[in-house]
Amino acid sequence: MHRSIAIASGLLAVASGQLVGTQQTETHPSMTWQQCTAKGSCTTKNGKVVIDANWRWLHAKTGYTNCYTGNEWNSTLCKDNKSCASNCALDGADYKGTYGITASGNSLQLKFVTKGEFSTNIGSRTYMMKDDTTYEMYKLAPNLEFTFDVDLSNLPCGLNGALYFVSMDADGGLKKYSANKAGAKYGTGYCDAQCPRDLKFINGEGNVENWQASSNDANAGVGGHGSCCAEMDIWEANSVSTAYTPHSCSTVEQTRCDGDKCGGTYSADRYAGLCDPDGCDFNSYRMGDTSFYGKGKTVDTSKKFTVVTQFVGTGDSMEIKRFYVQGGKVIPNSESKIDGVPGNSLTTKFCDAQKKVFGDMYTFKDKGGMANMAKALTAGMVLVMSLWDDHYSNMLWLDSSYPTDKDASIPGIARGECDTGSGVPADVESASAGASVTYSNIKYGPLNTTFG
């Protein structure tokens, strides 16, 4: 739903604006995953992981002068959108030292706060690559499933270990936008259903004009443009709560938007854009089963477990199903206990009923609903693995009662056991600096081939 970014700032020297810098070689960490064709018949793929461009050191194309420091642009190098892209370069990343990202075999660990030599980094957003210049495009529908293991025992209230898919360009926009010289190799081209406006570059131009530095995030701001595309949140979670949520867009592929017309978290009118910022979510706690997910519960988050997501059927009748596997046991998703909203999976019927009973906005349907989500999943999407904290609503929409001024006994308000005062970024960044999430053992294939 809401998403924010914190970026390493400091004196590192790195690649270009959308030029490429040469101070640090870009070496993508390797991470294997498996493509299955039948149960027990899987092929290992040698993937690589790349960190998003927004986290990178951005400096003058010659020398070490920062183009962006803290949450402000250098007004000489970046006086307008276009010159910024030709004056500035993105550099390579020291994945472990600067960003706390380590890959090993089939697993990837993301650390929350990393104190590097020159900077303190908060969270990260990474993409799975097919090779050093191309994102892997996963076609997830119709009748396919995606499975991974997660360890989020060390992820408390206010943090979100998110594994999800977005309709980015496979080359990060390199071909479409000639001023983008960096491309997927440097993690460019991000978009999602919030139409994020905190991106420093969109369509090969700086997001410089009309930039407003954030009042509560020392590393971020909101620019005059945003970047929209369809988003399938397979997994947004910490050790307390979890949700899976499709977000449709009336235009599936990456599309730049203007100012408050972008809608989403970063705009004055949340519902003004091409995309559905709220989605149609399944959070077991919110759907009335408070003993299903958490430490010591049916799905025990104090230990590693497997998450299976199936995309059954197509078009408006697509069903999105969830299973867990832990201790060798397959655990079907919890059943909704909310009156008038039966089921344990996401379907158009479920979304219709849930939005009505909870009294929520139903932009999911307005932006094409399951049919447009199925279209995005069928075309192929980029896998995102991230860890973030929330400068807009303290992650309360995931793990607490939200909105906080409503009575928690009203159906749809309670989403988890976290206190309504929890999740303030300044608090979690100091109290839970050592938090981390580990994703591993990714498998992808036809229904029922990757688990059980």
Ligand SMILES: *[C@@H]1O[C@H](CO)[C@@H](O)[C@H](O)[C@H]1NC(C)=O
């Ligand atoms: C901004 O960039 C210009 C041109 O490279 C440089 O002279 C100036 O010192 C920079 N300003 C800051 C505040 O770093």
Ligand SMILES: *[C@@H]1O[C@H](CO)[C@@H](O)[C@H](O)[C@H]1NC(C)=O
């Ligand atoms: C730069 O982007 C802003 C929106 O952030 C837009 O209003 C402006 O027209 C753009 N400038 C140019 C020269 O294209």
Ligand SMILES: *[C@@H]1O[C@H](CO)[C@@H](O)[C@H](O)[C@H]1NC(C)=O
């Ligand atoms: C997958 O397994 C489930 C549960 O055993 C079963 O209901 C379903 O029909 C299977 N689907 C396919 C396509 O084999």
